Amino acid sequence: MKRSKIKYLEAALCCAAVATVGGCGNASDDGKIQIEIVQYKPEAANYFSTVEEEFNATHDDIHLKISSPNDAMTILRTRFIREDYPDIIGIGGDINYSYFVDAEILADVSDYEGLQNINQAYLDIDEALELVPTDGIYAVPYVANAAGVLYNRDMFAEHGWEIPQNWDELITLCDEIKAEGILPFYFGFKDTWTCLAPWNAMAVDLAPADTAKQVNRGETTFSKEYREVSEKYLKLLNYGPDDPFAYGYNDACTAFARGESAMYPIGSYAAPQILSVNPDLNLDSFVMPASDNSDGNTLNSGIDLQFCVMADCPNKEAAYEVLNFLYADENIQKYIDAQTAIPCKEGDFELPSILDGMTDYILEGNMTDYQDHYYPSEMAVDAQIQTFLLQKDVDAFLSKFDTDWLRYNRDIIRLVQDYEKQHGNAN
Amino acid sequence: MKNMMNKKVNTPAMILLILGLSTIIFPLYLTIVIAFKQPSEMTNSISGILSLPKVWSLNNFREAMEITNFWNSLRNSLLITLLTVALSIAVHSLMGYALGRNKAHSKFYSFVYLFIVSGMFVPFAILMMPIAKQTAEMGLANWFGVVLLYVVFYMPMNVLLYSGYLVNIPMALEEAAKVDGASTWRTYWKIIFPVMRPMHATVAVLTALAVWNDVMTPLIVMAGSEQNTLPLAQLNFQSQFGTNYNLAFASYLLSLIPILIFYIICQKQILNGVVNGAVK
Amino acid sequence: MKNERKRTFLLITIPILALFVCFNTIPLIRGVIYSFTNFKGFGSYDWVGFRNYVDLFSDARVGKSYLFTFKLAIVSTIVVNVISLILALGLNSKIRAKSFFRGAYFLPNILGALVVGYIFNYFFTYILPAVADMVGIEALSSSILSNPSAAWIGVMVVCAWQAIAMNTIIYISGLQTVPEDVYEAGGLDGATGWKQFKYLTFPLIIPFFSINMVLCVKNFLMVFDQIMALTKGGPAQSTESISYLIYNNGMSGGQFGFQSANAVVFFIVIVVISVAQMKFSGKKEEQL
Numbered sequence: 002m003k004r005s006k007i008k009y010l011e012a013a014l015c016c017a018a019v020a021t022v023g024g025c026g027n028a029s030d031d032g033k034i035q036i037e038i039v040q041y042k043p044e045a046a047n048y049f050s051t052v053e054e055e056f057n058a059t060h061d062d063i064h065l066k067i068s069s070p071n072d073a074m075t076i077l078r079t080r081f082i083r084e085d086y087p088d089i090i091g092i093g094g095d096i097n098y099s100y101f102v103d104a105e106i107l108a109d110v111s112d113y114e115g116l117q118n119i120n121q122a123y124l125d126i127d128e129a130l131e132l133v134p135t136d137g138i139y140a141v142p143y144v145a146n147a148a149g150v151l152y153n154r155d156m157f158a159e160h161g162w163e164i165p166q167n168w169d170e171l172i173t174l175c176d177e178i179k180a181e182g183i184l185p186f187y188f189g190f191k192d193t194w195t196c197l198a199p200w201n202a203m204a205v206d207l208a209p210a211d212t213a214k215q216v217n218r219g220e221t222t223f224s225k226e227y228r229e230v231s232e233k234y235l236k237l238l239n240y241g242p243d244d245p246f247a248y249g250y251n252d253a254c255t256a257f258a259r260g261e262s263a264m265y266p267i268g269s270y271a272a273p274q275i276l277s278v279n280p281d282l283n284l285d286s287f288v289m290p291a292s293d294n295s296d297g298n299t300l301n302s303g304i305d306l307q308f309c310v311m312a313d314c315p316n317k318e319a320a321y322e323v324l325n326f327l328y329a330d331e332n333i334q335k336y337i338d339a340q341t342a343i344p345c346k347e348g349d350f351e352l353p354s355i356l357d358g359m360t361d362y363i364l365e366g367n368m369t370d371y372q373d374h375y376y377p378s379e380m381a382v383d384a385q386i387q388t389f390l391l392q393k394d395v396d397a398f399l400s401k402f403d404t405d406w407l408r409y410n411r412d413i414i415r416l417v418q419d420y421e422k423q424h425g426n427a428n
Numbered sequence: 429m430k431n432m433m434n435k436k437v438n439t440p441a442m443i444l445l446i447l448g449l450s451t452i453i454f455p456l457y458l459t460i461v462i463a464f465k466q467p468s469e470m471t472n473s474i475s476g477i478l479s480l481p482k483v484w485s486l487n488n489f490r491e492a493m494e495i496t497n498f499w500n501s502l503r504n505s506l507l508i509t510l511l512t513v514a515l516s517i518a519v520h521s522l523m524g525y526a527l528g529r530n531k532a533h534s535k536f537y538s539f540v541y542l543f544i545v546s547g548m549f550v551p552f553a554i555l556m557m558p559i560a561k562q563t564a565e566m567g568l569a570n571w572f573g574v575v576l577l578y579v580v581f582y583m584p585m586n587v588l589l590y591s592g593y594l595v596n597i598p599m600a601l602e603e604a605a606k607v608d609g610a611s612t613w614r615t616y617w618k619i620i621f622p623v624m625r626p627m628h629a630t631v632a633v634l635t636a637l638a639v640w641n642d643v644m645t646p647l648i649v650m651a652g653s654e655q656n657t658l659p660l661a662q663l664n665f666q667s668q669f670g671t672n673y674n675l676a677f678a679s680y681l682l683s684l685i686p687i688l689i690f691y692i693i694c695q696k697q698i699l700n701g702v703v704n705g706a707v708k
Numbered sequence: 709m710k711n712e713r714k715r716t717f718l719l720i721t722i723p724i725l726a727l728f729v730c731f732n733t734i735p736l737i738r739g740v741i742y743s744f745t746n747f748k749g750f751g752s753y754d755w756v757g758f759r760n761y762v763d764l765f766s767d768a769r770v771g772k773s774y775l776f777t778f779k780l781a782i783v784s785t786i787v788v789n790v791i792s793l794i795l796a797l798g799l800n801s802k803i804r805a806k807s808f809f810r811g812a813y814f815l816p817n818i819l820g821a822l823v824v825g826y827i828f829n830y831f832f833t834y835i836l837p838a839v840a841d842m843v844g845i846e847a848l849s850s851s852i853l854s855n856p857s858a859a860w861i862g863v864m865v866v867c868a869w870q871a872i873a874m875n876t877i878i879y880i881s882g883l884q885t886v887p888e889d890v891y892e893a894g895g896l897d898g899a900t901g902w903k904q905f906k907y908l909t910f911p912l913i914i915p916f917f918s919i920n921m922v923l924c925v926k927n928f929l930m931v932f933d934q935i936m937a938l939t940k941g942g943p944a945q946s947t948e949s950i951s952y953l954i955y956n957n958g959m960s961g962g963q964f965g966f967q968s969a970n971a972v973v974f975f976i977v978i979v980v981i982s983v984a985q986m987k988f989s990g991k992k993e994e995q996l
């Protein structure tokens with residue numbers, strides 16, 4: 002009788018060895034097609050659960066499940082390691098996207114009709130993100146964000162401060178604010194990624210848009226291109242809190258929302274968090290004026306959220322049906338209202354008021370993608386910038402940046418060289 | 429110990445111990461107080477930090493439970509811990525018995541014994557990436573996979589404990605049963621298993637504490653399955669609390685309460701178990 | 709009869725051994741195999757020979773994480789053992805409410821390290837600076853977790869807070885094995901206080917001392933939860949423990965292959981240290 006215990010154990014082992022993961026898009030018991038989306042913006046979880054409900058209420062043949070986990074990139078990568086793919090992923094237009102395209106785990110969606118309505122500029126950004134050029138299209142841009150400086154509109158009006166147009170004006174403004182006993186900037190550098198926000202916003206003004214690719218081709222070095230950014234970043238630090246490394250992103254948003262500083266150099270994505278602390282805050286933004294010339298500035302804007310269908314997904318048509326629903330004008334408008342984002346779809350959308358100060362740049366199309374979207378995540382540039390801000394040694398930082406870059410991008414550089422050898426140098 | 433009657437109470441030691449105790453009480457006191465307060469009551473002055481909440485309301489807890497899906501995580505944690513402990517006692521004691529009785533005179537068993545016990549040196553870090561892949565390939569990226577992994581991870585330690593304990597159990601006990609015609613299997617469950625009861629308690633305590641508080645294994649295996657254990661839920665929902673530290677602390681406290689209750693009830697067994705396990 | 713016994717033992721051993729091999733040995737071997745690839749965790753990968761290992765020894769970040777982990781392990785081990793010994797002596801002396809004290813002092817050990825880390829994170833970020841401000845200690849008026857040269861102390865305090873509980877209990881059980889008449893004999897020779905401890909008590913609890921050393925070093929070298937809760941490796945990558953680096957860069961950072969190589973080296977380091985420790989403490993016990 003007791004022997005059955007061993008048998009049970011053996012049986013369990015066998016079952017374990019035989020059983021395989023349920024793939025995506027399986028038809029469930031009730032005959033519906035299952036579509037699973039994992040999207041990486043936990044702050045938009047409410048929006049997506051509404052979308053999920055509405056979709057399921059109006060569709061009898063497809064059951065949609067959207068999850069918005071915290072730290073989704075780790076979860077996605079862990080799931081990819083397990084080869085357990087969702088049907089659609091919602092990710093940003095950054096190096097992860099480049100890797101996923103390179104790994105051939107995303108489906109070519111060039112046959113998706115909705116692409117016609119997407120702003121070409123954003124499709125170009127995605128194209129530029131591919132490590133080596135491909136024929137297909139692997140993502141449908143949803144919304145973009147912009148990084149610059151958020152400011153307290155009421156505080157500015159009260160003191161008669163003006164929006165700075167170039168670097169000197171910015172520094173003069175900071176001195177003025179400081180003289181009134183108010184903290185000009187808040188930083189939340191305990192969360193390393195926030196170190197990248199001012200960095201990106203300044204780098205687009207001061208370094209070529211394709212710096213990373215130029216370096217990969219051996220045409221320039223970061224020491225040359227990033228020196229001015231680094232030096233100016235250190236100056237900004239003087240106008241922040243005494244110990245910016247003690248506070249995280251949440252703390253910084255809270256402090257800025259409570260009026261503890263006049264400005265916060267971060268992306269538009271921070272607005273919902275800030276407004277949740279203080280809904281009455283009169284929030285606006287302006288483009289980071291890092292250039293010495295007023296017309297040398299450009300808005301730092303990149304794809305914040307885009308949807309990719311996984312190559313593994315067995316029901317591409319059902320996935321497109323879901324995309325159609327997501328990209329319906331009224332849903333996009335709801336998203337940009339809730340998350341203060343810029344739509345990637347063409348059409349008559351009402352931009353959120355906190356982007357007022359950036360609207361001109363958006364309408365002109367004077368926008369440049371984030372530099373960090375080209376940085377390999379394992380190089381941890383955010384932590385390197387944090388180290389630099391602590392040690393304040395420009396030369397050490399830049400020379401380490403250059404040597405680390407070559408090491409972490411070795412495989413990419415080789416890939417690009419191989420490609421160019423085969424196809425001839427396209428440029 | 430017997431001569432204590434003629435010694436006085438050691439006053440300096442008492443004072444030292446009471447002072448030392450404050451380093452343990454203070455963080456816990458803080459946790460409780462913050463968990464009950466409202467965000468508006470949080471100030472950065474000493475009196476503000478130490479003061480009791482104005483109203484003892486359970487609202488923070490209710491909200492924290494909702495955010496972290498507390499009952500679900502609690503159920504998972506309980507399920508994983510209880511099943512791991514039960515399986516560990518059954519499987520590891522059997523293995524300890526088989527190896528302990530044979531390793532002295534059989535090369536095969538002594539090799540297996542060394543092989544398993546040396547598993548103690550394998551850091552989780554080297555296993556974690558392949559394990560993430562492997563559990564998924566086997567369809568075990570769920571709580572049951574976590575349990576199986578625990579049974580393997582704690583095997584070296586527990587087999588060592590059981591086979592060590594077995595040395596104290598005379599063969600004569602078994603031989604008497606054999607004379608009555610009982611099979612080895614029956615003899616084990618009827619005679620040896622009950623005699624090892626003190627070791628079962630030790631193994632249960634050690635395994636339960638380690639499993640209950642473990643973050644890494646469920647993090648690697650269950651990430652993305654929307655199933656959490658209690659510690660994993662704290663990790664996954666950390667950013668959803670934002671700067672509402674009161675809510676966060678309510679959630680921390682909730683996750684500590686089950687083990688605190690368990691400790692208060694079984695304090696003696698836990699202390700004994702831990703000491704036995706370490707001293708062997 | 710004898711065959712029945714043999715068969716039963718085999719039937720017990722084989723399946724359990726298979727389970728162990730399946731979830732311990734095979735992943736270990738796979739880890740070693742991945743360490744020779746440039747696998748990102750998904751997609752295709754190439755064999756890169758020993759490149760990962762060569763890189764490992766020239767990678768400043770990895771070197772820093774080893775330094776940090778060892779610094780933490782050594783300092784914590786010393787701090788924890790000194791404090792636990794003092795506490796154990798106190799708890800073993802003639803005091804009131806002995807079992808209450810023992811129970812209370814063990815409490816930190818049963819709490820989950822992650823949650824304890826979160827609680828101390830708040831303590832270091834908000835409460836300690838506030839208190840220091842009020843008392844006027846300049847050095848502590850900003851969060852120690854934000855200072856790259858001091859953040860490791862914060863991690864150490866949290867590790868120690870929990871580990872002391874464990875080591876104290878073990879020392880107490882050690883002290884209880886010391887028979888009273890040793891002290892009486894010693895008392896006649898005039899050994900009291902420190903002398904009594906050094907010449908009488910300590911030599912008798914050396915086995916317990918080695919247990920504690922082994923426990924401490926092993927736990928601290930694998931520190932993970934506390935880092936996750938307190939610093940996430942920051943500031944300026946100053947508190948990245950080896951386990952944290954392997955998890956962070958290997959699982960989510962796309963360095964699956966490279967960090968596998970790191971893990972293999974870490975495994976070898978752990979084995980060497982463990983063997984050395986066993987040899988060392990074995991010798992020490994023999995001498996006595």
